[in-house]
Amino acid sequence: MNDFIIKTSGLTKIYGKQKSVADLNLNVRKGRIYGLLGRNGAGKTTTMKMLLNLIQPTSGKVYIFGKDMGTGERDILPHIGSLVESPGFYPNLTGTENLKIFAELRHMTNQNAIKDALNLVGLPYKDKKLFSKYSLGMKQRLAIALAVMHDPELLILDEPINGLDPIGIAEIRSFFRELCDVKGKTILISSHILSEISLLADDIGIIDHGVLLKEESLRELEKQNMRYIHFGVSDSAEAAQILKTTFKTQNFHVEDEHNIRLYELSLEIPKVNRAFIEKGIELTESHVCEDTLEDYFKKITGGVGIA
Amino acid sequence: MLKIIHCEFAKLKRKHFVFLVILAALLFPIPMTAMFLLLPRLHDKYPTAAMQFDGMWQSVLGFGIQMLLPCILGVLAAILFFMERDNNTFKNLRAIPVTSKQMVVGKIAVLFIFSIIFCLASTIVSILLGGVFFEVTGVFYKLWMSVLMGIMVTAGTLPLVIVIVLFNKTYIFSVLLCIFYSVLNSFAEFMMTELPKAVVFALPVPLINLWSSNDMQNHVIMGDADDLLMFKSLDLIPSTKLTFTILTVMAFTSVGIIIYLYKKWEEC
Numbered sequence A: 001m002n003d004f005i006i007k008t009s010g011l012t013k014i015y016g017k018q019k020s021v022a023d024l025n026l027n028v029r030k031g032r033i034y035g036l037l038g039r040n041g042a043g044k045t046t047t048m049k050m051l052l053n054l055i056q057p058t059s060g061k062v063y064i065f066g067k068d069m070g071t072g073e074r075d076i077l078p079h080i081g082s083l084v085e086s087p088g089f090y091p092n093l094t095g096t097e098n099l100k101i102f103a104e105l106r107h108m109t110n111q112n113a114i115k116d117a118l119n120l121v122g123l124p125y126k127d128k129k130l131f132s133k134y135s136l137g138m139k140q141r142l143a144i145a146l147a148v149m150h151d152p153e154l155l156i157l158d159e160p161i162n163g164l165d166p167i168g169i170a171e172i173r174s175f176f177r178e179l180c181d182v183k184g185k186t187i188l189i190s191s192h193i194l195s196e197i198s199l200l201a202d203d204i205g206i207i208d209h210g211v212l213l214k215e216e217s218l219r220e221l222e223k224q225n226m227r228y229i230h231f232g233v234s235d236s237a238e239a240a241q242i243l244k245t246t247f248k249t250q251n252f253h254v255e256d257e258h259n260i261r262l263y264e265l266s267l268e269i270p271k272v273n274r275a276f277i278e279k280g281i282e283l284t285e286s287h288v289c290e291d292t293l294e295d296y297f298k299k300i301t302g303g304v305g306i307a
Numbered sequence B: 001m002l003k004i005i006h007c008e009f010a011k012l013k014r015k016h017f018v019f020l021v022i023l024a025a026l027l028f029p030i031p032m033t034a035m036f037l038l039l040p041r042l043h044d045k046y047p048t049a050a051m052q053f054d055g056m057w058q059s060v061l062g063f064g065i066q067m068l069l070p071c072i073l074g075v076l077a078a079i080l081f082f083m084e085r086d087n088n089t090f091k092n093l094r095a096i097p098v099t100s101k102q103m104v105v106g107k108i109a110v111l112f113i114f115s116i117i118f119c120l121a122s123t124i125v126s127i128l129l130g131g132v133f134f135e136v137t138g139v140f141y142k143l144w145m146s147v148l149m150g151i152m153v154t155a156g157t158l159p160l161v162i163v164i165v166l167f168n169k170t171y172i173f174s175v176l177l178c179i180f181y182s183v184l185n186s187f188a189e190f191m192m193t194e195l196p197k198a199v200v201f202a203l204p205v206p207l208i209n210l211w212s213s214n215d216m217q218n219h220v221i222m223g224d225a226d227d228l229l230m231f232k233s234l235d236l237i238p239s240t241k242l243t244f245t246i247l248t249v250m251a252f253t254s255v256g257i258i259i260y261l262y263k264k265w266e267e268c
Helices: A044-051 A069-079 A095-105 A113-120 A136-148 A166-181 A194-200 A218-225 A236-245 A269-278 A293-301 B002-011 B016-024 B029-038 B040-045 B049-087 B090-094 B100-133 B139-167 B171-190 B197-202 B204-216 B225-233 B240-267
Strands: A004-015 A018-024 A027-029 A033-037 A059-064 A080-083 A154-158 A186-191 A203-208 A211-217 A227-233 A252-254 A259-262 A283-290
Touching: A004 A044, A004 A186, A018 A044, A018 A211, A027 A186, A033 A044, A033 A166, A033 A194, A044 A059, A044 A154, A044 A186, A059 A069, A069 A080, A080 A136, A095 A113, A095 A136, A095 B002, A113 A136, A136 A154, A136 A166, A166 A186, A166 A194, A186 A194, A194 A293, A203 A218, A203 A293, A211 A218, A211 A293, A227 A236, A227 A269, A236 A252, A236 A259, A236 A269, A269 A283, B002 B100, B016 B049, B016 B100, B029 B049, B029 B100, B040 B049, B049 B090, B049 B100, B049 B139, B049 B171, B049 B204, B049 B240, B100 B139, B100 B240, B139 B171, B139 B204, B139 B240, B171 B204, B197 B204, B197 B240, B204 B225, B204 B240
Parallel strands: A033 A186, A033 A203, A080 A154, A154 A186
Antiparallel strands: A004 A018, A004 A027, A004 A059, A203 A211, A227 A259, A227 A283, A252 A259
């Protein structure tokens, strides 16, 4: 348990008859960036709200820093920085004034914390611009500043790059990476933008319809699941039958009549080629390919792309 | 808790309504002073300058504090309680963690403080005008009564805050609720002798008015002594203990219900 900063067991949230999150067992390791991937409405935000005790789970438990969130909220929450859904601030106040309110409520004593946090996200300190006049990107940056200003051990960030321009995204990405690599912070980040997660995360969880379908390190995914052997054949149904009967594997995907993907990399390509040819299947190509995270996401969720 | 209250005040920065609330404290002392200076009928009723000032101050209490203040507090409550919903800041506060109970208590403390400031400002302006045009006596009692009025009117207005939070609607709807509550209280005040005692005592304005009239007779020159005698003969004057018990029960029950409703909001 101590290796995991976040651990959930059987976490479930039901709204009426709708299961928003079902039996979720999440494991976030210390000092890692964990990317929670899912389509809109997959249950990412509901999960994050339950992790922060903003909503009560219907069943299941959340353990953060090894403590039960249900009973230890007062001890746990001060060590977490969070950004859930759209940034929420008082429109009649400036960015600095907004942060001062939350710093006071957090009993923060470091006089430079607000200035430092604003500097980190590239916003001016003691600017006279009111929050109501901020652009979407500035609002998002202020929300990130709020999440980090008290130097938390854990960051829980729901779609933190929403509204940022490409340069802003790159800046924030390297900022998160530095927080993790240099300061040893743990970050749970949700997103529906696969490219961002693949550039940032160490570990990945794929959630769909409230169910955590896969949880793996990105390196392991790249090594095991995202590589496959592509066969171009005259009859993919026949080829599939040979893979099932001769090679005793179901770990493949028929793309169309002439293309088939074999994920069982332990099989030797020449042997498979020979088996196809011996059964009268014409072989046009066979080679090892690498899936993108999006391809992998499609395979796991059994559907179309994420966006 | 002091930090939470301080932050509640900080959140109101640049909210012009709050400045107008303090200005509203001048709304009644100025016309009342003019009335007591210019109307001969009032000169007959209050022959000395000291009596005129006391009469003017009691009118300010009656109109400004007991009738206008519940409306102002209702609108201020709507601003305070809708703020977190409208600005999507519930989650930021809960993640600190600030509990619903702390949020509600902080906001209600702001209502009490504003109410006391309003009542004191009304009385101080009355005293300043009285010092110029009439003769001011019993300054400390009047200031003390203002503080008490601020506390009592706020406690009595908290049931209105429940309704505002319960309906969770727009500011305009909240203003309508405030006006309805004020009219209801005024109606009960005019019908005090006709209504059952329990109804009169359940509404804050008649309750506070009856109690304060009785308390003031020893400190202030009363213009409506006959009315007071009639209320006494009808056994309509609540004791200090009963008045404060009713208002305390009203306040604590309201706070409990508001906390419950606020928790429900949060989860939405």
